[in-house]
Amino acid sequence: xxxxxxxxxxxxxxxxxxxxxxxxxxxxxxxxxxxxxxxxxxxxxxxxxxxxxxxxxxxxxxxxxxxxxxxxxxxxxxxxxxxxxxxxxxxxxxxxxxxxxxxxxxxxxxxxxxxxxxxxxxxxxxxxxxxxxxx
Amino acid sequence: xxxxxxxxxxxxxxxxxxxxxxxxxxxxxxxxxxxxxxxxxxxxxxxxxxxxxxxxxxxxxxxxxxxxxxxxxxxxxxxxxxxxxxxxxxxxxxxxxxxxxxxxxxxxxxxxxxxxxxxxxxxxxxxxxxxxxxx
DNA sequence: ATGGACCATGTACCTAGGTACAGAGTCAAG
DNA sequence: CTTGACTCTGTACCTAGGTACATGGTCCAT
Numbered sequence: 001x002x003x004x005x006x007x008x009x010x011x012x013x014x015x016x017x018x019x020x021x022x023x024x025x026x027x028x029x030x031x032x033x034x035x036x037x038x039x040x041x042x043x044x045x046x047x048x049x050x051x052x053x054x055x056x057x058x059x060x061x062x063x064x065x066x067x068x069x070x071x072x073x074x075x076x077x078x079x080x081x082x083x084x085x086x087x088x089x090x091x092x093x094x095x096x097x098x099x100x101x102x103x104x105x106x107x108x109x110x111x112x113x114x115x116x117x118x119x120x121x122x123x124x125x126x127x128x129x130x131x132x133x134x135x
Numbered sequence: 136x137x138x139x140x141x142x143x144x145x146x147x148x149x150x151x152x153x154x155x156x157x158x159x160x161x162x163x164x165x166x167x168x169x170x171x172x173x174x175x176x177x178x179x180x181x182x183x184x185x186x187x188x189x190x191x192x193x194x195x196x197x198x199x200x201x202x203x204x205x206x207x208x209x210x211x212x213x214x215x216x217x218x219x220x221x222x223x224x225x226x227x228x229x230x231x232x233x234x235x236x237x238x239x240x241x242x243x244x245x246x247x248x249x250x251x252x253x254x255x256x257x258x259x260x261x262x263x264x265x266x267x268x269x270x
Numbered sequence: 271a272t273g274g275a276c277c278a279t280g281t282a283c284c285t286a287g288g289t290a291c292a293g294a295g296t297c298a299a300g
Numbered sequence: 301c302t303t304g305a306c307t308c309t310g311t312a313c314c315t316a317g318g319t320a321c322a323t324g325g326t327c328c329a330t
Binding site for chain 1 (some may be wrong): 316
Binding site for chain 3 (some may be wrong): 151152153154157161171172173174192197198199
């Protein structure tokens with residue numbers, strides 16, 4: 001078994017080929033080994049990595065932040081304490097996101113429930129979900 | 136009280152003035168009343184609306200999606216059943232986000248915990264957080 | 271041994287979401 | 301009643317995150 005070509009990887013991860021090369025340039029995925037011809041040879045694990053990146057984006061992380069998240073594992077030049085600190089920073093981030101999503105979720109559930117059978121819709125305040133923020 | 140000028144609104148909502156005008160063009164905030172001079176006069180509620188938009192973006196929603204979320208309340212031409220359906224679609228979306236964030240959270244918590252005191256960091260797999268997805 | 275499907279590099283182009291003027295009018299404190 | 305800070309519209313420009321060629325070299329099933 002020789003690993004995946006970039007085209008196979010793209011298909012499995014459901015992204016454009018160019019996106020993969022772009023991620024490589026950005027340092028989001030490691031440069032893979034090549035064969036004689038220069039063709040990239042990817043380990044199947046790369047699929048998960050790209051899937052992770054894509055999903056993390058949908059969760060509101062920028063590529064830069066995702067890079068930081070990913071670097072929480074592979075970086076061998078860092079101390080564990082450093083890692084721990086960075087992990088906890090991201091953790092706080094994530095908790096805040098979950099918190100706000102929970103608020104939106106509750107608002108929408110109230111909305112969907114209250115909007116059953118009534119007449120007009122003007123009284124369905126989703127805005128309140130994230131109101132009164134404490135930045 | 137005459138409402139906020141665009142500058143005051145921008146300051147309170149912590150965004151650029153141009154962003155507000157841009158949102159207006161995009162239909163994310165309603166066109167406010169003007170005074171004689173043409174100056175926009177905003178209700179203080181607009182602060183919450185912009186805050187909501189900004190935060191929803193950080194949660195991974197596009198402006199188009201946010202528009203849909205916001206339209207779940209003000210749209211008077213829609214039936215409650217329609218609203219309910221759309222709310223539930225968004226709800227599913229949000230639940231999925233929460234779910235994946237929970238996975239990331241758990242992964243990071245394991246990471247932060249396990250990375251205490253050990254030597255190398257190579258065994259801290261955050262990637263597993265969103266692996267094996269079921270799209 | 272060859273032609274259609276892939277891949278490589280490099281550069282150009284695209285969309286979303288803003289941001290920054292320019293040029294002209296308005297507000298209000300002194 | 302002026303002057304510095306704001307605001308208006310319109311248009312141009314910018315960054316992030318891709319996406320699309322063009323040109324040329326591989327791969328492999330027939």
